[in-house]
Amino acid sequence: MIKNSHNIKVLKPWGNYKKVKSKAHSLIEDRLPKTLGSNNYIVFANGRSYGDCNLNENTVTTNNFNRIISFDKKKGIIQCQSGVLFSDILDKVIPEKWFLPVTPGTKFVTVGGAIAADVHGKNHHKVGCFSEFVLSLLLLLPDGSVVTCSKTENVELFRATCGGMGLTGVIVEATIQLIPIDGTQVQQTTIATNSLEETFNAFKTYEDTTYVVAWLDVSSKKTGKGIILLGEHSKDEKIKISTSSRISIPNWFPSFFLNPLSIKWYNTYYYIKHKNKNQEVSLDAFFYPLDSIKNWNRLYGKKGFIQYQIVVPKEDGFKAISHLLETIKKSNHTSYLTILKLMREANSNYLSFPLEGYTIALDFKVKKGLWDFLDTLDHIVLSYNGRAYLAKDGRMKTAVFEKGYPYLKEFKLVRKKYKLNTIQSQQSKRLGL
Ligand SMILES: Cc1cc2nc3c(=O)[nH]c(=O)nc-3n(C[C@H](O)[C@H](O)[C@H](O)COP(=O)(O)OP(=O)(O)OC[C@H]3O[C@@H](n4cnc5c(N)ncnc54)[C@H](O)[C@@H]3O)c2cc1C
Incomplete structure (x- = not known):
C-alpha cells in the first residue's frame, strides 16, 4: 500500500495484477470515520x-484498530478489535498453550478479514470454518448503530456477515474460542502419491487426521501426483517461540524466473525433498511456510497473478478435479502452486465458500487469455455443481457466481433490510450484490 499526504492510497490485491486509487479512512473507534461522508465504502484490512x-x-x-481487549487464559477465549492480526493473537496465546482453531495459510490476516471471508484451514474436514469459533461479534452498520451478532443473537446478520466479504457492515470486535495445545511442535507426516487416484485414496485413508492437505505437481506427466501433508499437534510440552527472520522479494523481481521449466525443476526437488517423512516441525513451518518469504507475491512480476480456488461436491470430486487438471494441461497456462483439500458439509452462512467436497487452489500468472481460460474452468466447475471462493476472486462473471451460491437471495434480503447499499466493493458491483 503506498500513501500520500491526502490519504490517497494505491491499493493492490494480493495478486498484484491491478492498482486502485482509494481514499483511506482510518477506523479508530467504533464509529464510521466522519471523512467518509455519504460515499460508499468497503473495509480494506491487511490486503x-x-x-x-x-x-x-x-x-x-x-490497521490502527488492533487492540486485544481481553484474554481468558483458563477458558481460551480472546476478545479483540477487528484489525488485530492472527500473528498478534498467536504471540499472545501460544505461550499460554492455546492456538487458533482455524487458520488460513498465512498468519498475516486480520480477525475482521478472517470473519468476512469465513476462512478455512487444513482442518476444515474436521471442524469447519472460522465462524464456528466466533462466539460473538460487534457490527457497525451504516446508520451508526453497533449490533451484537452471534449464532443466537441477530442470527441472520451473523450468517450474512461470516463469509459476507465486508458487505454487511464494519466488524469492530469479535470474541473467539481458541483450542488448547500441549506445546509448539506439530507431528508432520508426508506421503508421496503417484497419481490422482492415489491422492484421493490418501484423503479417504487419512480423513481422521486433524490436518490434511495435498500439494500437487501439476508439471508432472502423472496427473494428480503429489505430496500429502498430515499434521497433529504434538504432545511434547516444549514451548519454542519462532524468531526466524524473513527474506524479502524486491518489487523489481523479474517474472521470467517463474516459468514452466523452472517450476518443473522446483516441483521435482520439492517432491523428492518431502517424500515419505515423519518429523516434528514448528507451528510456523507447518501452518505458514509461505510467510517465511516476505512479499513472495512479487515473484510473479509486474503483471501479477491470480489464485483460482473452487470447490466441487464430493460425489463427483475425482471426476471434476481430473477434468480441470486435464484442461489446464492442454492449455498454455501453468499453475505454479496447486493445493487440494477435503472439506466437510457447508455451514448455514449465506455466502461461506466451503461445501462437502474437494477444493483446489491454483496460482496462475496473469497473461493474455487467462481471464477467458478461467471462464472455461468456471463452466467446468458449474457443470459439477461447484463454486469459486470470493476471497480469491477478481474476475468471475455474475451468472457464474449466482449459480454457485444458493443462499444469495437471503443475503440480498439482509442487505435490503438493514439498508446496506452504501457498502460496496469492486467485487460486489461486478457481481451485482
Ligand atoms: C498466502 C495466503 C494463504 C491463504 N490461505 C488461505 C486458506 O488456507 N484459507 C482461506 O480461507 N483463505 C486463505 N487466504 C485468504 C485470506 O485468508 C482471506 O482473503 C482473508 O480475508 C484476508 O484477510 P485480510 O485481513 O488481509 O483482509 P482483506 O484482504 O483486506 O479483506 C478481505 C475481506 O474482508 C473484509 N473485511 C476485512 N476486515 C473487515 C472488517 N473489520 N469488517 C468488515 N469486513 C472486513 C474486506 O472488506 C474484504 O471483503 C490466504 C491468503 C494468502 C495471501
Whole structure:
C-alpha cells in the first residue's frame, strides 16, 4: 500500500495484477470515520485477499484498530478489535498453550478479514470454518448503530456477515474460542502419491487426521501426483517461540524466473525433498511456510497473478478435479502452486465458500487469455455443481457466481433490510450484490 499526504492510497490485491486509487479512512473507534461522508465504502484490512473484495474508491482501514481487549487464559477465549492480526493473537496465546482453531495459510490476516471471508484451514474436514469459533461479534452498520451478532443473537446478520466479504457492515470486535495445545511442535507426516487416484485414496485413508492437505505437481506427466501433508499437534510440552527472520522479494523481481521449466525443476526437488517423512516441525513451518518469504507475491512480476480456488461436491470430486487438471494441461497456462483439500458439509452462512467436497487452489500468472481460460474452468466447475471462493476472486462473471451460491437471495434480503447499499466493493458491483 503506498500513501500520500491526502490519504490517497494505491491499493493492490494480493495478486498484484491491478492498482486502485482509494481514499483511506482510518477506523479508530467504533464509529464510521466522519471523512467518509455519504460515499460508499468497503473495509480494506491487511490486503491478503487475492482479488477485489476489499477495493473501492473509499476504504475504511483497520490497521490502527488492533487492540486485544481481553484474554481468558483458563477458558481460551480472546476478545479483540477487528484489525488485530492472527500473528498478534498467536504471540499472545501460544505461550499460554492455546492456538487458533482455524487458520488460513498465512498468519498475516486480520480477525475482521478472517470473519468476512469465513476462512478455512487444513482442518476444515474436521471442524469447519472460522465462524464456528466466533462466539460473538460487534457490527457497525451504516446508520451508526453497533449490533451484537452471534449464532443466537441477530442470527441472520451473523450468517450474512461470516463469509459476507465486508458487505454487511464494519466488524469492530469479535470474541473467539481458541483450542488448547500441549506445546509448539506439530507431528508432520508426508506421503508421496503417484497419481490422482492415489491422492484421493490418501484423503479417504487419512480423513481422521486433524490436518490434511495435498500439494500437487501439476508439471508432472502423472496427473494428480503429489505430496500429502498430515499434521497433529504434538504432545511434547516444549514451548519454542519462532524468531526466524524473513527474506524479502524486491518489487523489481523479474517474472521470467517463474516459468514452466523452472517450476518443473522446483516441483521435482520439492517432491523428492518431502517424500515419505515423519518429523516434528514448528507451528510456523507447518501452518505458514509461505510467510517465511516476505512479499513472495512479487515473484510473479509486474503483471501479477491470480489464485483460482473452487470447490466441487464430493460425489463427483475425482471426476471434476481430473477434468480441470486435464484442461489446464492442454492449455498454455501453468499453475505454479496447486493445493487440494477435503472439506466437510457447508455451514448455514449465506455466502461461506466451503461445501462437502474437494477444493483446489491454483496460482496462475496473469497473461493474455487467462481471464477467458478461467471462464472455461468456471463452466467446468458449474457443470459439477461447484463454486469459486470470493476471497480469491477478481474476475468471475455474475451468472457464474449466482449459480454457485444458493443462499444469495437471503443475503440480498439482509442487505435490503438493514439498508446496506452504501457498502460496496469492486467485487460486489461486478457481481451485482
Ligand atoms: C498466502 C495466503 C494463504 C491463504 N490461505 C488461505 C486458506 O488456507 N484459507 C482461506 O480461507 N483463505 C486463505 N487466504 C485468504 C485470506 O485468508 C482471506 O482473503 C482473508 O480475508 C484476508 O484477510 P485480510 O485481513 O488481509 O483482509 P482483506 O484482504 O483486506 O479483506 C478481505 C475481506 O474482508 C473484509 N473485511 C476485512 N476486515 C473487515 C472488517 N473489520 N469488517 C468488515 N469486513 C472486513 C474486506 O472488506 C474484504 O471483503 C490466504 C491468503 C494468502 C495471501
